[in-house]
Amino acid sequence: FPKGVPWVRYHGIYKDMTINVIWLGQDRVLGVNSVGTVSASLVTYASIQALQPDLIINAGTAGGFKAKGACIGDVFLASDVAFHDRRIPIPVFDLYGVGLRQALSTPNLVKELNLKVGRLSTGDSLDMSAKDEAFIIANDVTVKDMEGAAIAYVADLLKVPAIFLKAVTDIVDGDKPTAVEFRQNLAAVAATLDQAVTQVVDFIKEKCISEL
Numbered sequence: 001f002p003k004g005v006p007w008v009r010y011h012g013i014y015k016d017m018t019i020n021v022i023w024l025g026q027d028r029v030l031g032v033n034s035v036g037t038v039s040a041s042l043v044t045y046a047s048i049q050a051l052q053p054d055l056i057i058n059a060g061t062a063g064g065f066k067a068k069g070a071c072i073g074d075v076f077l078a079s080d081v082a083f084h085d086r087r088i089p090i091p092v093f094d095l096y097g098v099g100l101r102q103a104l105s106t107p108n109l110v111k112e113l114n115l116k117v118g119r120l121s122t123g124d125s126l127d128m129s130a131k132d133e134a135f136i137i138a139n140d141v142t143v144k145d146m147e148g149a150a151i152a153y154v155a156d157l158l159k160v161p162a163i164f165l166k167a168v169t170d171i172v173d174g175d176k177p178t179a180v181e182f183r184q185n186l187a188a189v190a191a192t193l194d195q196a197v198t199q200v201v202d203f204i205k206e207k208c209i210s211e212l
Contacts, residue, residue, distance in 0.1 A: 001050065006034060007043050015205045022047050036124045037083075040147035044154040055104075055209055056162040058151045059197045061189060062143040063128075063178060064168035065136070068118060071168065072185055075196040076143050077110060078103045078120035078164035081152045084135045084144065085123035098135075101152040104161040106212040113199050118142025120164055122149035126179060128172055144172060161209055165200065167193035 001007050006025025011018070024034040024043050047053070064070025079102070086097035103120075110117055121141040123132060128144070136144065143166045155162035169189045170181035204212065 001046055005043075005046075007046070009047075014201065017201070017205055019201070020047070020051050020053065036146050037122065037150035038124075041150040041154050044151045045158070048154070048158050048160055053160060055204070056151065056155050056160055057165060057197065057200065058148055058162060059165045059193055060145060060147065060167075061169045061182075061186065061193065062120070062145040062148075062166035063170045063172040063182075064143050065141065065173050066171050067173055068140075068142040069116075070118070070142055070171065072171065072181075073189055073192050074116055074168045075193060076118045076120070076166045076168070077106065077115045078143070078148065078166060079117050081120045081122060081149045081164060082139065082141075083123065083149045084121040084132045084139075084141070085125065085129075087131065099149055099153055101149070101156050103152065104163050104209075104212065106163060108207065109163075109200065109203055109212045112203055113196075115196075116142075120145060120148045120166060122147060126182070128178075143168060163200075163212075165193065165196055167196065 006028055008023040008025050010021040022043055024039045027034055080100060081103060082098050082100040088094050088097040119141050121136055121144045124146060145166060148164050152162060167189045169185045170178050
């Protein structure tokens with residue numbers, strides 16, 4: 001990676017597969033984790049250039065919607081991803097702003113691991129404005145995060161297949177403040193996500209990407 005960036009790469013061999021785990025690191029000024037679409041897109045581009053991966057697995061947490069059946073601790077595999085806060089009310093530019101992209105189709109993976117599937121929507125805010133909510137409802141969104149659609153954009157641009165595993169830490173349309181619920185559930189949900197990622201990697205080891 002370029003000198004001075006906070007990104008961290010962990011790597012090793014697991015069941016004859018080379019695994020690279022990339023953490024975006026912490027902001028050099030404020031010391032908080034580097035969240036959001038800007039950091040996600042930059043590190044995805046740099047990682048693809050440096051590592052030439054066969055597959056990207058974006059594993060992370062998300063807010064879920066109980067109206068779509070999401071519960072705390074559920075792990076969803078995204079069917080497709082989009083942005084809910086890039087509003088450009090000009091013909092065609094409006095579609096560009098939404099940036100809808102299909103995730104890699106993995107019917108065998110979904111069936112074998114009995115994963116829930118839903119649409120993922122991405123924005124740069126933890127909360128949800130009224131306009132964000134209107135888009136999310138209109139587009140049948142199940143989970144929302146702060147990086148997935150940015151990663152999907154770069155992966156699509158550079159023709160690297162990508163899947164998106166999202167574990168639900170908070171219920172966006174529930175009765176608890178998002179920030180409070182997120183903090184309460186993060187540790188336990190991260191452990192659940194870790195188990196799910198291991199299961200996915202084990203399944204990938206037995207299949208080629210085209211058979212997922």
